[in-house]
Amino acid sequence: MPPVTTDLDTETRILEAAHRVFVRRGVAAARTQEIADEAGVNKALLHYYFRSKQKLADAVFVQSASRLFPQLLGALASDLPLREKLQAAIDAEIDALEASPFLPGYILCELRADPARLSDLLHAAVPVEQIRTTVFASLQRQIDAEVEAGRLRPVEPQVLLVSLISQLIFPHAASHMLQLAAGLDEDAQRQLTEWRRRELAGFILRGFAP
Amino acid sequence: MPPVTTDLDTETRILEAAHRVFVRRGVAAARTQEIADEAGVNKALLHYYFRSKQKLADAVFVQSASRLFPQLLGALASDLPLREKLQAAIDAEIDALEASPFLPGYILCELRADPARLSDLLHAAVPVEQIRTTVFASLQRQIDAEVEAGRLRPVEPQVLLVSLISQLIFPHAASHMLQLAAGLDEDAQRQLTEWRRRELAGFILRGFAP
DNA sequence: AATATATTTAACCACCCGGTTAACTCAACC
């Protein structure tokens, strides 16, 4: 038998190179040659390991998305008290984003190009539905309790969630746009990240206070 | 002299077709043939009016961006009192977004693919810098006054601005992602837009209150 | 009507890109 479990090497090298090139250029504009070069292999190897550019892109997308979503949803599905839960979600997401800051932009763009296909793809890889209902149910319960205690105004979980996600992800996904429209250089953006880590949970809770 | 000011017809028809196709597919994945078909003209006409696909994409981008940014920055540069200013910005932006909901996603994606070129392009078309400094200065003044009056905690204008822009633009730019991750259908998203129009200004001011 | 210029078209081309093929290498196993 030839090397069976050995040599994940080349395959992952290709996958990582593809990841870099796809994230850098977008799938449509990416050239298989560039991926091959960056992986240090021949173009035909891409076809050998993955059957086509499309399949390769699929693999990269699934891998990326399952890096970005689970942390956030996981933290939100936990049974921490509301403030600590928000803080956990913020910390988890900021950490994930600092590890791969261009991921949200990439996912956003690819999702826009072909929502249906990628949605199927992700659902096959991650039990999104299930996590989601858990998140909503637990969040709803906590909000109700806070409303009862007079510390929060009535608000649907979606509203809170979207406000949180927007402020967490958008500044990364749109860093170029912010630089262009608001003139924020890298340093200013790092400062903003720090602010979010320290203040965002409190900001949101105050915002939804009665 | 041949038709000089007449027949903006064909040119704008091409521009609008290009707009639709670019926004739908993204520039890299868009085919000139599809644009020509959608404009009801021959492919060569694209080259006649605009010199190349690239130039056409540039024109579309500039047009799009100068539809999306000025409203927001204009409202923010006005001399309304803080709360009314925020509300004006929110109304302006939501109106602009309802007219062309896919614009932010498009701009985001194109900006990601080639930030430097598109930044130059926009700066040549819109006096971004100038508007921006006005916005920041006026905002800083108002925040200082509110802090003095004990109605706001000290906060840099950028922080407030990014929080506002994130919550305004992200839900549109990432509508597919939100549908995927948070399960928000079109109706839920419309509801969220309504919430933002009614509540976002108050939400932000409460969030930054002492 | 004649002319000049602006539009518009059909047909064409050169190149790029994803994908394929067939041959070569090399380690494992008999």
Added chain:
DNA sequence: GGTTGAGTTAACCGGGTGGTTAAATATATT
């Protein structure tokens, strides 16, 4: 040492795409 089969490569191919050209048509000016 010969066989096997995964891993790897150079070379090639066909289709698609952006771009070009030259001819045809419309429109305004004289």
